[in-house]
Amino acid sequence: MKTVMLGATGLRVHPLVYGTLPLGPLQAAVTPEEGGRLIRYALERGVNLLDTAEMYQTYPHIRAALDGYRGEVLIATKTHANTGELARAHVERALRELDRECLDLVHLHGARVADPFTDRAEVVAELVRMKEEGKIRHVGLSSHFISAIRKAAAHPEIEVIHPLINRTGMGIIDGSSEEMAAAIAESAAAGKGVYAMKALAGGNLISSARESIRFVLGLTGVHGIAMGMLSETEIDGNVALFETGVTETKLWEDLEGKRRKLRIMQAFCKGCGMCVPACTNDALQVVEGKAQVDEETCILCGYCGAACPEFIIRVV
Ligand code: SF4
Numbered sequence: 001m002k003t004v005m006l007g008a009t010g011l012r013v014h015p016l017v018y019g020t021l022p023l024g025p026l027q028a029a030v031t032p033e034e035g036g037r038l039i040r041y042a043l044e045r046g047v048n049l050l051d052t053a054e055m056y057q058t059y060p061h062i063r064a065a066l067d068g069y070r071g072e073v074l075i076a077t078k079t080h081a082n083t084g085e086l087a088r089a090h091v092e093r094a095l096r097e098l099d100r101e102c103l104d105l106v107h108l109h110g111a112r113v114a115d116p117f118t119d120r121a122e123v124v125a126e127l128v129r130m131k132e133e134g135k136i137r138h139v140g141l142s143s144h145f146i147s148a149i150r151k152a153a154a155h156p157e158i159e160v161i162h163p164l165i166n167r168t169g170m171g172i173i174d175g176s177s178e179e180m181a182a183a184i185a186e187s188a189a190a191g192k193g194v195y196a197m198k199a200l201a202g203g204n205l206i207s208s209a210r211e212s213i214r215f216v217l218g219l220t221g222v223h224g225i226a227m228g229m230l231s232e233t234e235i236d237g238n239v240a241l242f243e244t245g246v247t248e249t250k251l252w253e254d255l256e257g258k259r260r261k262l263r264i265m266q267a268f269c270k271g272c273g274m275c276v277p278a279c280t281n282d283a284l285q286v287v288e289g290k291a292q293v294d295e296e297t298c299i300l301c302g303y304c305g306a307a308c309p310e311f312i313i314r315v316v
């Protein structure tokens with residue numbers, strides 16, 4: 001089984017990180033039992049880092065996967081809190097719902113801010129405090145901003161970064177794929193662990209999945225990639241690709257033929273506009289009382305779904 005050191009954390013991880021976002025209610029909404037079965041399938045094939053977040057609502061899926069499992073599993077979660085108090089509540093909830101005494105990694109879920117260290121300084125301070133209390137092993141930062149990744153590279157308390165990067169740069173808010181790659185290399189050189197997200201731009205690059213994954217895996221400083229996986233076939237294909245670089249043609253042609261899109265159930269849309277500021281890509285607007293998505297700029301992250309009080313936005 002292939003493993004790599006996650007920067008200077010001392011954590012040894014499989015480069016294929018299980019991204020649990022697509023399992024939860026913001027995306028495919030599979031049951032905890034079904035999601036747990038898929039996660040367990042991946043764990044039994046060597047994957048050992050699970051990526052989740054307060055916002056993803058996938059703790060029940062992870063809990064189901066770990067029921068009776070004896071192997072080592074690392075869990076990374078994220079808090080989108082803007083206050084220290086709320087960040088603590090998010091960590092406490094993760095500990096409770098995942099039935100853990102300590103979380104391996106907690107990220108400042110920084111996707112919506114260019115400078116989370118200024119905007120949310122008290123959140124970073126609270127996470128560091130909880131690390132001192134033994135509730136968190138490592139503190140990280142996830143972001144779609146190059147500027148935030150650069151700041152993280154120089155930040156003494158940030159040990160792991162989780163940046164958005166893909167071949168086309170889709171979803172990077174303040175620059176190009178090349179500039180994000182340079183920030184990632186800088187972070188890794190500074191000893192940060194790096195596992196990337198959105199290598200397939202939320203599914204938009206699915207038709208060139210193999211090329212797109214190889215691109216991100218080949219970047220200097222990338223130790224792993226979080227991949228959302230919804231079937232055993234996807235897990236098998238990714239494990240083989242990440243471990244050996246070998247891809248089975250038929251399996252990957254089938255995977256690359258799949259399409260995903262954002263669905264807004266227009267009949268139930270109240271036109272309130274609460275989803276619009278939730279999108280860092282400016283892909284949403286309300287037109288004649290109904291939310292509309294610009295499919296050219298949508299990276300299928302599903303974050304707008306969390307902001308909709310009517311629960312009518314899904315990545316399908
Ligand atoms: S429209 Fe929704 S799913 Fe698409 S990028 Fe914006 S927040 Fe993400």
Ligand code: SF4
Pocket residue numbers: 264268269270271272273274275276286290291307308309310311312313
């Ligand atoms: S938040 Fe939901 S109800 Fe409000 S405009 Fe957006 S999709 Fe419609």
